[in-house]
Amino acid sequence: MWTSDRGLVKRDDNGRAVRMVGSESDITERKQAEMALRQLNETLEQRVAERTAVAETRALQLQKLALELTGTPRTASGGRSP
Numbered sequence: 001m002w003t004s005d006r007g008l009v010k011r012d013d014n015g016r017a018v019r020m021v022g023s024e025s026d027i028t029e030r031k032q033a034e035m036a037l038r039q040l041n042e043t044l045e046q047r048v049a050e051r052t053a054v055a056e057t058r059a060l061q062l063q064k065l066a067l068e069l070t071g072t073p074r075t076a077s078g079g080r081s082p
Helices: 028-070
Strands: 003-011 017-026
16 A cells, blocks of 8 residues: 655744644555556567567668669668668
8 A cells, every 4th residue: 555645743933843734645546557657668668679670670681682683772761872
């Protein structure tokens, strides 16, 4: 269980505590949602990295194939290299 606590001490002119006011709230659901979101973000970052690696590998494969077929190097976007 997660809680959020807040408190305030009221003091008299001499600085002595004369009253205390406070509250406590259950923030368990919020903390669980934050943890779930953090985990989803980590999973997403991993998936993006994996797919980026695959895309880069395929781009290199296409460049090699274009060179083999035409004898002219091509860029990843399909244009001829200078």
